[in-house]
Amino acid sequence: MAGYRAPLKDIQFLLQEVFGAQALFASMPETGEVNNELISAVVQEAAKITEGLLAPINQGGDQQGCQFENGLVTTPAGFKEAYAAYTQGGWPGLTGSVDYGGQGMPKMLSAIIEEMAFAANSSFALYTILTTGASLSLSLHGSEELKRTYLPRMYEGAWSGSMCLTEPQAGTDLGMIRTRAVPSADGSYKLSGSKIFITGGEHDLTENIIHFVLAKLPDAPAGPRGISLFLVPKILVDAKGNITGESNNVQCGSIEHKMGIRASATCVMNFDEAQGFLVGELNHGLACMFTMMNYERLSMGLQGNGLAESSYQLAAQYAGERLQGRAPSGIQQEDKAADPILVHPDVRRMLLTMRANIVAGRALSLYAASKLDISRFHPDQNERDVAEQLVSLLIPVQKAYCSDRGFEACVMGQQVLGGHGYVVEWGLEQNVRDARIAQIYEGTNGVQALDLMGRKTVRSNGKLLQLLVQEMDEFTAANMNNDRLQQHLAIFEEARAGLLHCTTTVLSRALDNPDEIGAASYAYMELLGLVLYCFMWLRILTATSSSEPENGYPPDYVDGLVKVGEFFMHRLMPRAQSLAAEIEAGAETLMSLRAEQF
Amino acid sequence: MAGYRAPLKDIQFLLQEVFGAQALFASMPETGEVNNELISAVVQEAAKITEGLLAPINQGGDQQGCQFENGLVTTPAGFKEAYAAYTQGGWPGLTGSVDYGGQGMPKMLSAIIEEMAFAANSSFALYTILTTGASLSLSLHGSEELKRTYLPRMYEGAWSGSMCLTEPQAGTDLGMIRTRAVPSADGSYKLSGSKIFITGGEHDLTENIIHFVLAKLPDAPAGPRGISLFLVPKILVDAKGNITGESNNVQCGSIEHKMGIRASATCVMNFDEAQGFLVGELNHGLACMFTMMNYERLSMGLQGNGLAESSYQLAAQYAGERLQGRAPSGIQQEDKAADPILVHPDVRRMLLTMRANIVAGRALSLYAASKLDISRFHPDQNERDVAEQLVSLLIPVQKAYCSDRGFEACVMGQQVLGGHGYVVEWGLEQNVRDARIAQIYEGTNGVQALDLMGRKTVRSNGKLLQLLVQEMDEFTAANMNNDRLQQHLAIFEEARAGLLHCTTTVLSRALDNPDEIGAASYAYMELLGLVLYCFMWLRILTATSSSEPENGYPPDYVDGLVKVGEFFMHRLMPRAQSLAAEIEAGAETLMSLRAEQF
Secondary structure, X not given: OOOOOOOHHHHHHHHHHHOOHHHHHHOOHHHOOOOHHHHHHHHHHHHHHHHHHHHHHHHHHHHHOOEEEOOEEEOOOOHHHHHXXXXXXXXXXXXXXXXHOOOOOOHHHHHHHHHHXXXXXXXXXXXXXXXXHHHHHHHHHOOHHHHHHXXXXXXXOOEEEEEEOOEOOEOOOHHHOOOEEEEOOOOXXXXXXXXXXXXXXXXXXXXXXXXXXXXXXXXXXXXXXXXXXXXXXXXXXXXXXXXXXEEOXXXXXXXXXXXXXXOOOEEEEEEEEEEEEEEOOOOOHHHHHHHHHHHHHHHHHHHHHHHHHHHHHHHHHHHHHOEOOOOOOOOOOOOOOXXXXXXXXXXXXXXXXXXXXXXXXHHHHHHHHHHHHHHHHOOOXXXXXXXXXXXXXXXXXXXHHHHHXXXXXXXXXXXXXXXXXXXXXXXXXXXXXXXXXXXXXXXXXXXXXXXXXXHHHHOOOOHXXXXXXXXXXXXXXXXXXXXXXXXXXXXXXXXXXXXXXXXXXXXXXXXXXXXXXXXXXXXXXXXXXXXXXXXXXXXXXXXXXXXXXXXXXXXXXXXXXXXXXXXXXXXXXOHHHHHHHHHHOOOHXXXXXOHHHO | OOOOOXXXXXXXXXXXXXXXXXXXXXXXXXXXXXXXXXXXXXXXXXXXXXXXXXXXXXXXHHHHOOEXXXXXXXXXXXXXXXXXXXXXXXXXXXXXXHHHOOOOOOHHHHHHHHHHHHHHHHHHHHHHHHHHHHHHHHHHHOOHHHHHHHHHHHHHOOEEEEEEOOEOOEOOOHHHOOOEEEXXXXXXXXXXXXXXXXXXXXXXXXXXXXXXXXXXXXXXXXXXXXXXXXXXXXXXXXXXXXXXXXXXXXXXXXXXOEOOOOOOOEEEEEXXXXXXXXXXXXXXXHHHHHHHHHHHHHHXXXXXXXXXXXXXXXXXXXXXXXXXXXXXXXXXXXXXXXXXXXXXXXXXXXXXXXXXXXXXXXXXXXXXXXXXXXXXXXXXXXXXXXXXXXHHHHHHHHHHXXXXXXXXXXXHHHHHOOHHHHEHHHOHHHHHHHHHHHHOOOOOHHHHHHHHHHHHHHOOOXXXXXXXXXXXXXXXXXXXXXXXXXXXXXXXXXXXXXXXXXXHXXXXXXXXXXXXXXXXXXXXXXXXXXXXXXXXXXHHHHHHHHOOHHHOOOHHHHHHHHHHHHHHHHHHOOHHHHHHHHHHOOOHHHHOOOHHHX
């Protein structure tokens, strides 16, 4: 089987034809230079690296896993070399602040590169994603001195980052953390405590690791309002930004044995009066994390989508080559002992479900990324504000829905291969195991759904959704006369009306009973996800009818996209009906059992 | 976390109150002695073995896996001892023919024991299931001499069985097998060829392994009508049924490295002029497998259900103990730092989805098993015929729908534990990996759906479904005045009407276009599965209102069942709407893409 190939046509079509990325970037001074040529060059270079450098060490990385001995983590064979090549290519600083050596590229561009990296090697991708997130927190909230000292080396990739949030007794509920930060005379802090599930907390890829640690001062208010954020280097750094060689009191206690992403070190980190530096204001640690979290969550949706793409490629190839049985409508390949299993409608159902959701998931991720870019780069304050509100609505859906559909696609890809899908050597089962984590970390998908339904919808009284609906209205108004879109618009409008009806129902019920929020949340996230995928397909289908021949997309490719879109509309949209009915069912049947009856 | 506990109350309630097993068995001479006391004694003894013997070696078995060296397979630590204790308990011959040393117990009883065994240790269970299936084939189709020679030792558990069907180029399409059987002068055959994916093809648990091998005579007709079934012992056996010590020419070439069931040896088996004995008639090998396949497929559904039960127990316990956040409706445990996560509606949604499907899946499996028993034991030929037809309709649904829901439940259980669900030590991720195979082997679930839609529905012109509908009608007619059932009956009737409408649609479309069968098949299997689960819940809810206090079910338990049933009706039944719409969508969007467009 051929290895992973970056889906360059899909990527270019979405960026150029669907989202008009060049025009968007041109409208914002800081991204003005990012034109189609540059986009194309960067994406093609990223394709080379992910296909040629990361994919080849993916399976070996899974089989070998990370090794832990005497507090040190050894990554699998080839990871060090690949990481060195990756930093040499200048990738770690791609979206970094230009004031400290970053390249200031938009998230739309790096998002698609993240999808490729997760597709090719999710474990490897994690080492890089965490550094990007950590340096973003620092660049947004750190003091000038901290930024000057740490950011350049992080953008170079010489130092990596880790986010130390979770503790054994505090997972989703960060208000319960116990790690203490005691002020020192020199303005720094001494941190003591234990953190778990720390991705890349320890490894052998970089000369230093910069931990971003949530902790509480001894006199801090109880709960989430007493949490502060600290920068804690593994090796202490001097004022010029060079490592001193002196170790800080941070130790990796062990690494987890996990279902997947086995080449990514998931560490227990012990802090024993480790020197740390405050990032942002005291007791505002959670707020400092929020912006970063939107970027990290986007990455998890991209992980699901990337692994789905990898599985799709393997499954589609297998289905085209595996000869078993004959086509129901009559023999297709007289000269062969059997027809390829791709002739079977049910095999096509699996492949088309995968592909329809992958394309829509990629589009939704780029759509959310474009809002992140507008919220960061747009010269107009109002545009920035609207985009930021849309980000806060879109990200929990993108994270949860793309990672759910991604896992589902990996499972389907495995199914296409039958028994071979269950066997290690074919790679499909590793994708399933690797994709599973994206539904769990950075806030489980249930927590994303609760965030969407509670904080983002009920607490805003539906205002954020109204902003999205407005974007949808503008689109449908502009395309209502497109003949080829009529049937699809009707399907979209019906689902959207169902969504709005459900929203009203939950808003009204939640007034009397707060349990109605959690009772509706998951199905609501799925319904909004489905409606958003439908919105994305509408935009893609519109672009297929407007794409100019000189843009170079083969008619056969464009025709294929149209057919996948039609499949999505007719086969996957019916789900909206039952999701609406589940939402309407309300909280009663969930809450009527006493704890002992479970 | 406490280990697996056999769900004895659920089991007894289903057997006694829902299916009236004692009365059913009493109506058939060969099972007349199987009364409630005996059922209870056997089930409790099975609970002891699965909880105390099989569950404790499950995780170690996964971590150690089977080892392969020089053609020999070593099972993980503890498996040999457990297998010895299992055979000493007399379990291998539980359902075996009494004429050859078996105990002749009904499948309803052994089915529930299989569920327990799969829940406690799926890898271990497989060694036993395969022997049961192989000895069943032999008892139904073998010559008197073969039965006398082999069955007693297989029922004792001294010899195990394997089913050798698949070849590298012939998986689903068995017509393509190449293994040859050449007649010898003494009436036996020399078999040569290579088989893959052979569960328990080689291991160290028994002194002999009896392979049941599909092969073709040199002059056999092409395709599936030229396939014969042969018995091929690993060690040759003399006329008195004792091993001679002389090895047959059968060698294990390697074992697969798999996603899960790692303690179950999945073997490549090479036959090199191995001596074999014909079972059944020449060229009727597939027919000889059919009866056995119904039993094996039932087991795969039970595997899904058993692992779901195991995951449910762990997840429910975790949700009751893990303290994070506060109940949306107000603090529940003032004295604790947080409330258990079971207070959250969305955590309950996951647990209730798991439990509602587990109970219904267990009921459906018992329902199908009762039809197997009637088809085998009932004195009335007509009753046997009807039951056999129902078996042929029910089994593909039970296999596919129970294993799909089982896998889904294992994934949900993992989700309840968040990050801990992804870590090996908690056991949830192993359940996911072990449950995944049930959707694939013994015919992928897509193949089951195609069997249901094509052979069982379209080819019978809906006749088999009519038999099932008749059973449903009898039930609803008898309970239409049950006040507590009114709302549920209405939900059931609506879904059933939708199913019948879809059936008519597909029957009519398939006349013109054979692709319509495969285009509808998967959603149709899911819709029939959902309607059957609903039928099972109707029966359970009816039993809860008629259960006598002296039967000893605590009111709290019965009340809990009612509430789970209500959850099922209101939260899970809406799916029927969208499944019907998917079926109605037809073949066009699936078939319009050319192969190159995938």
